[in-house]
Amino acid sequence: MQMQMQDLSGKVAVITGASSGIGEATARLLAKEGATVVLVARRKDRIEALAAEIGETARAIVTDVADLAAVQAMVAQVEAWFGGIDLLFNNAGMGVNGPFAASDPADWKTQIDANLYGVLNCTHAALPLMKGRAGAMISIVSSVGGRYGIAGWSVYNATKFAVVGFADALRKEIGEQGIRVSLIEPGSVWTEWGHNVPEATMRARRESLDALHAEDVAQALVYAFAQPPRVLVEEILVRPVRQIAP
Numbered sequence: 001m002q003m004q005m006q007d008l009s010g011k012v013a014v015i016t017g018a019s020s021g022i023g024e025a026t027a028r029l030l031a032k033e034g035a036t037v038v039l040v041a042r043r044k045d046r047i048e049a050l051a052a053e054i055g056e057t058a059r060a061i062v063t064d065v066a067d068l069a070a071v072q073a074m075v076a077q078v079e080a081w082f083g084g085i086d087l088l089f090n091n092a093g094m095g096v097n098g099p100f101a102a103s104d105p106a107d108w109k110t111q112i113d114a115n116l117y118g119v120l121n122c123t124h125a126a127l128p129l130m131k132g133r134a135g136a137m138i139s140i141v142s143s144v145g146g147r148y149g150i151a152g153w154s155v156y157n158a159t160k161f162a163v164v165g166f167a168d169a170l171r172k173e174i175g176e177q178g179i180r181v182s183l184i185e186p187g188s189v190w191t192e193w194g195h196n197v198p199e200a201t202m203r204a205r206r207e208s209l210d211a212l213h214a215e216d217v218a219q220a221l222v223y224a225f226a227q228p229p230r231v232l233v234e235e236i237l238v239r240p241v242r243q244i245a246p
Helices: 021-032 044-054 066-080 105-129 154-177 199-209 213-224
Strands: 012-016 036-041 058-062 087-090 138-139 180-186 235-238
Touching: 012 021, 012 066, 012 213, 021 036, 021 044, 021 087, 021 235, 036 044, 036 066, 036 087, 044 058, 066 105, 087 105, 105 138, 105 154, 138 154, 138 213, 154 180, 180 213, 213 235
Parallel strands: 012 036, 012 087, 036 058, 087 138, 138 180, 180 235
Antiparallel strands: none
């Protein structure tokens, strides 16, 4: 018997970090599947251009996910437009590389604000708009760095380990309401990620691994979201075949 996937037509998806990479690819794919996409990021020109390209099923809202008041205003605007949210894709994030002993506490805060508080802010604000919507889902991007510590990425690792724990606890709190919580842990991906790592270094690593494309991760998200409402794809770790170590 063939399983019936959800029809995503008319579903409302809020995508953070939508100005590039995984967020942008996911917005394009969800729009092709018929969903209405709300593009959330700080780079106004990028998300407005993407919304214009996608067309009438896309809206752009400039928001810093680390700013709780801004997130609450964004969610209020989504409610005014559409009345609810079917998918919250917590994708925004960043990392700063370097040995912890030489790290700048300001960089700790930047990573924690984006990677952890961004998830908490968006999830807390969106949850009331997800109740009673069949197949509603909160998806959170962690990383292979949320499973394994990697030298040079200690604070980034800390934030990603934190969202793994948050997702597991949240799943147990809201599952009975029919709201799904799904975690995606990508390995090496061709994106802008890698805040202070030389471009040539990132390129060499990605080429050596035959790194994932942003569309590969977007496919994983859509696969999880399109499952029947009774089905939870709780966790997806997706990495290049050649990425043997974290």
